[in-house]
Amino acid sequence: xxxxxxxxxxxxxxxxxxxxxxxxxxxxxxxxxxxxxxxxxxxxxxxxxxxxxxxxxxxxxxxxxxxxxxxxxxxxxxxxxxxxxxxxxxxxxxxxxxxxxxxxxxxxxxxxxxxxxxxxxxxxxxxxxxxxxxxxxxxxxxxxxxxxxxxxxxxxxxxxxxxxxxxxxxxxxxxxxxxxxxxxxxxxxxxxxxxxxxxxxxxxxxxxxxxxxxxxxxxxxxxxxxxxxxxxxxxxxxxxxxxxxxx
Amino acid sequence: xxxxxxxxxxxxxxxxxxxxxxxxxxxxxxxxxxxxxxxxxxxxxxxxxxxxxxxxxxxxxxxxxx
Numbered sequence: 021x022x023x024x025x026x027x028x029x030x031x032x033x034x035x036x037x038x039x040x041x042x043x044x045x046x047x048x049x050x051x052x053x054x055x056x057x058x059x060x061x062x063x064x065x066x067x068x069x070x071x072x073x074x075x076x077x078x079x080x081x082x083x084x085x086x087x088x089x090x091x092x093x094x095x096x097x098x099x100x101x102x103x104x105x106x107x108x109x110x111x112x113x114x115x116x117x118x119x120x121x122x123x124x125x126x127x128x129x130x131x132x133x134x135x136x137x138x139x140x141x142x143x144x145x146x147x148x149x150x151x152x153x154x155x156x157x158x159x160x161x162x163x164x165x166x167x168x169x170x171x172x173x174x175x176x177x178x179x180x181x182x183x184x185x186x187x188x189x190x191x192x193x194x195x196x197x198x199x200x201x202x203x204x205x206x207x208x209x210x211x212x213x214x215x216x217x218x219x220x221x222x223x224x225x226x227x228x229x230x231x232x233x234x235x236x237x238x239x240x241x242x243x244x245x246x247x248x249x250x251x252x253x254x255x256x257x258x259x260x261x262x263x264x265x266x267x
Numbered sequence: 268x269x270x271x272x273x274x275x276x277x278x279x280x281x282x283x284x285x286x287x288x289x290x291x292x293x294x295x296x297x298x299x300x301x302x303x304x305x306x307x308x309x310x311x312x313x314x315x316x317x318x319x320x321x322x323x324x325x326x327x328x329x330x331x332x333x
Binding site: 023058060061062147148149150151152155172173174175178179180194195196197198199207209214240241247248249251252253254255256258259260 | 274296297299300302305306307309310311325327328329330331332333
């Protein structure tokens with residue numbers, strides 16, 4: 021285990037100056053553990069900012085290997101990591117970025133069978149996935165273990181972000197039906213879209229961990245990058261939700 | 268009647284529900300999400316939720332890439 025970051029470390033000076041964080045908040049971040057589910061475009065951005073923020077333990081899970089077509093957006097990985105498991109590449113990059121935190125790279129596929137072990141000791145789930153099926157796994161685990169789930173998704177120039185908190189908000193499956201058949205066709209995306217959404221996920225995660233500000237609970241933030249429109253819509257629980265209606 | 272659909276003013280038939288508007292707009296995405304006046308509308312409400320003059324409605328294709 022790495023040395024835990026010192027709450028008085030100058031590394032964190034600019035955020036400990038903020039009301040709501042301070043040395044006490046920094047110490048709480050240092051004791052926190054986050055699972056980043058996916059080391060792709062979203063996970064790359066959220067992982068860097070969460071590592072920079074001094075989250076004490078980051079677990080980052082991805083079963084894929086680094087491919088050249090990933091590198092327009094998956095900034096955790098470099099050309100030198102081509103062919104490596106993303107979990108390994110991501111953990112090495114994050115450890116080099118902040119040696120004062122613990123980073124665990126997980127190379128297993130995220131399934132209903134593996135997720136419980138991955139979430140041991142975890143305080144918040146950060147979505148870095150690219151499929152409905154994996155998000156459903158995260159959502160069911162979030163509900164079962166009462167863990168906040170910070171969702172984001174991207175498509176083209178667009179992004180969506182929301183915080184699903186069991187008992188306080190609708191869940192992922194309240195909103196997303198997964199009716200469309202899975203496609204093996206790659207989705208076009210500009211790298212800045214997951215960069216933007218992943219950065220917002222990191223901010224929301226810090227806010228949830230510290231119970232500060234007004235996280236994106238009961239709201240879905242939508243960003244249309246091509247015409248640069250951003251707005252939130254209000255959400256209410258879905259009485260017909262197959263996952264949480266009776267939770 | 269006139270509504271704002273996906274940021275554009277549109278003249279649509281009177282007495283529509285959300286289901287009717289989806290049909291009128293020929294939206295075929297089975298995962299389509301609908302926002303009406305900044306409020307998320309669930310699919311179970313599509314057949315009963317009315318579309319009124321000056322409503323601001325967005326048809327949203329979910330973002331599930333990462």
